[in-house]
Amino acid sequence: MATRGFAGLTLRAVAAELGATTGLLTHYFPTKNALVAYALDLLEQRTISRPRRHTGEGLAALRDALLDILPLTPEAIDSNRIWVSSWDAALSDPALSTDYARKYAQSRNGLSERVAAAQKLGELPPGDPAHIAAGAQFFVLGLVVQALFDPAAFPPQRQVELLDDYLATLTARTDPTTITRDDPGGGL
Amino acid sequence: MATRGFAGLTLRAVAAELGATTGLLTHYFPTKNALVAYALDLLEQRTISRPRRHTGEGLAALRDALLDILPLTPEAIDSNRIWVSSWDAALSDPALSTDYARKYAQSRNGLSERVAAAQKLGELPPGDPAHIAAGAQFFVLGLVVQALFDPAAFPPQRQVELLDDYLATLTARTDPTTITRDDPGGGL
DNA sequence: ACATTGCCATAACGCTTGTTATGTGAATGG
DNA sequence: CCATTCACATAACAAGCGTTATGGCAATGT
Structure with missing residues (x-):
């Protein structure tokens, strides 16, 4: 099915x-x-x-929430497959589309709280928690899609490894001088 | 259509x-x-x-490639919509599925070259280029999906901003001692 | 000028779809 | 113990689908 x-x-x-x-x-x-x-x-x-993962507070809690999304088990794979497949219908129907957008925003809010908690513990550098939560959601979402298309290339272990690498980059303090943030994205 | x-x-x-x-x-x-x-x-x-963006070499080239994916223009929005909608059919058909997986892997290879170039220029810290490229692809992919569902929340400017923030975190050196990399991801 | 070919509209076909109507046997209640 | 209601199977329905003929008109070649 x-x-x-x-x-x-x-x-x-x-x-x-x-x-x-x-x-x-x-x-x-x-x-x-x-x-x-x-x-x-x-x-x-x-x-x-x-049942959700719960291995700790702060950054560990954020990691738990993200791991709960990934298609690490057969059931999670099925769920994610159905979920991704439903995007076609959702994008076609404006009502469904806004509903999905609301749910994803809610999910970001949940992640945002955990980001803020991690920041309070000093496990994450300061910065807009909503911003960081959004980034984490994007990363996991993209990983989900890729893992569904190529399960052999993204076995559970690799997914966790990639997620942890992403979280590791988050824990490092950003250097605001290196990137050109004023470029509006043009230049084609 | x-x-x-x-x-x-x-x-x-x-x-x-x-x-x-x-x-x-x-x-x-x-x-x-x-x-x-x-x-x-x-x-x-x-x-x-x-026509593709080309504003520079190294990290700028990577940024260009990622910006080219995002739904920043009406045409790009349509393309991405069709593309995401096709995932349902692609996931149902094994042949199509592997075809898509191959294309995404190709895309990662292209990104990987740019990551390596940026590393050579010292704009990105060392580390497996393929790994970093995969992370960037995931991030952009997730952002695409979210932007399609909620264009109001993710206007072009915000998308670019989020991408640049992500790239900014990449430029910062990672601190390998903070995160628990040996945890296999269990603990539910 | 005539035969021929290619392009495409028209129409029909068989099939599957979601939905509706009808029937039937089991459970329920007084 | 019978009447009634419920739960569901069966069957039929119109509509829409992809696909397959068929036909005509225009271009082309001789």
Whole structure:
């Protein structure tokens, strides 16, 4: 079911997987969209309420939260696959799109708190926590996508290694003189 | 066309957008998949052969390459939207999946060369160029996705700012003693 | 000027889709 | 113990899909 993609997701396929028929589905869901919405909600609830890592406070807590996102286990791979596949539909529907944007912003807020805590402990250099949290989210998001496309190149160990390298660069103090920050990004 | 998503992509819709009918399409493409494949190839060729930024060597060149990926213009937004939407189909089809993985690895190689050049110039600290390139790719990839979902929160200026902040952290030397690299990532 | 070929619109076909209607056996309640 | 309701399978439906004929018009070659 997680393997056939959103495009090939049909009521009859779902029913067959359940060992039932379309009658069951239409009995409980008024429409297909309702079913999909419920399924995505269920996926989200499950990922929220599943056991989370908790190895420490501050930077360790931030690392835990990021590790919880990565496709390190078969179930996490499935979840992330469904999640990425849903982006097509989400980007097509403005309502869904804003909903996704809100959820991602919430996720950034959660990370931001942990960043701030790590800063308070002196484990991270000062700087806008929201900014740093956003960067961490981007990094993990990109890693998720790449790991889904090429699991052989990004086994769990490599994913953790890459994440830790990223966190290591964060712990180092930035040198504000090296980069040209005033360039507006033109110059093509 | 870029706005209706892969799911709602139909031969008749494409034909209508072209001011033609399905007859034209079937005359030039044996099947719908061939058309989609051609369209994606065309998109790739266009993004490859479009004018690229070139503001300097070393770190600036790396920055240029990353800026070229970001959805900073309406056309780049459309390209990225189509691209992200195609992930659903790509993840469902193993052949497409490996093809995508290969392309992303190629992209990382290109970035890796620029990282190495920047290191030679002393603009980036030593370390595996492929590793650093991968991190940069992840960051940009995640930023792309977020910018697509929430363009208001990530206008071009903010995207450039976030990227530059990321590059700034790269330029700083990492402190290998702060992070626990031996933790295999467990502890749930 | 005529035959021929290529381009593409038109129309039809078979199939699958989401949805709706109908039936049926089991559970439930008085 | 019967009536009623519920849960679901079965079947049918219109709509839309990709694909496949078919036909005509224009360009081309002789």
